[in-house]
Amino acid sequence: METCEIKKVNTAYFDDEVEEILSSLERTRCEFWNLDRASANFLNMLIKINNSKNVLEIGTSNGYSGIWILKALEETKGKLTTIEFWEKRQSIARKNFKICAPNVPLEPKIGSAIVVLQDLEEEINALKREKFDFVFIDANKKEYVEYFEIADRILKSGGIILADNILTHYEKTLPYVNMLFSDKNYQSQIIEMGAGMMISRKN
Numbered sequence: 001m002e003t004c005e006i007k008k009v010n011t012a013y014f015d016d017e018v019e020e021i022l023s024s025l026e027r028t029r030c031e032f033w034n035l036d037r038a039s040a041n042f043l044n045m046l047i048k049i050n051n052s053k054n055v056l057e058i059g060t061s062n063g064y065s066g067i068w069i070l071k072a073l074e075e076t077k078g079k080l081t082t083i084e085f086w087e088k089r090q091s092i093a094r095k096n097f098k099i100c101a102p103n104v105p106l107e108p109k110i111g112s113a114i115v116v117l118q119d120l121e122e123e124i125n126a127l128k129r130e131k132f133d134f135v136f137i138d139a140n141k142k143e144y145v146e147y148f149e150i151a152d153r154i155l156k157s158g159g160i161i162l163a164d165n166i167l168t169h170y171e172k173t174l175p176y177v178n179m180l181f182s183d184k185n186y187q188s189q190i191i192e193m194g195a196g197m198m199i200s201r202k203n
């Protein structure tokens, strides 16, 4: 039988220093639960295609996906807010961010995602900050529904929510999937890439 040898990923090209950091993070990705390269490339492209400028990441870890987000934001001239409750991980991420995208505005938040999301919502309601136009969900799979309930209120119309681990953790993420698929205010699609991602666009 003939085998299909089509190359499936042609990622953005970064300079040697950035590539070196990405490659070293890829070697430890199972330990830090990072995205695979194809999913990270997709995330980077989505931000650029949507021209997103105000991105929220839930689940920083050591910053692998954050680097891909920041590289997209270099192009769209945007800003990243990223949440992690494990201080040590986020300090590794901050070092990586400083080397890979030193000029992109960054707001690292340490704490439980739901609490930080509530704080962000309060600031938005008090007109102290703008709504987000892109939310990447990649933290506690059992809390995806709660993340969405707040994310929905702090996301602009036309904004995107991308959630990871939809297929690898389908039992935990099923309530999230069902909620989005029954929400007429969102257009959603599950993508069989990496751990399985669900992309949802707010009407």
Ligand SMILES: C[S@@+](CC[C@H](N)C(=O)[O-])C[C@H]1O[C@@H](n2cnc3c(N)ncnc32)[C@H](O)[C@@H]1O
Binding pocket: 032, 033, 034, 035, 058, 059, 060, 061, 062, 063, 064, 065, 066, 083, 084, 085, 086, 089, 111, 112, 113, 114, 138, 139, 140, 143
């Ligand atoms: C799957 S990893 C994130 C990987 C990262 N997005 C990447 O691809 O490089 C999930 C991260 O979320 C953090 N986390 C899990 N539950 C959390 C919560 N309730 N609040 C804040 N952070 C949480 C974990 O400590 C972990 O570092």
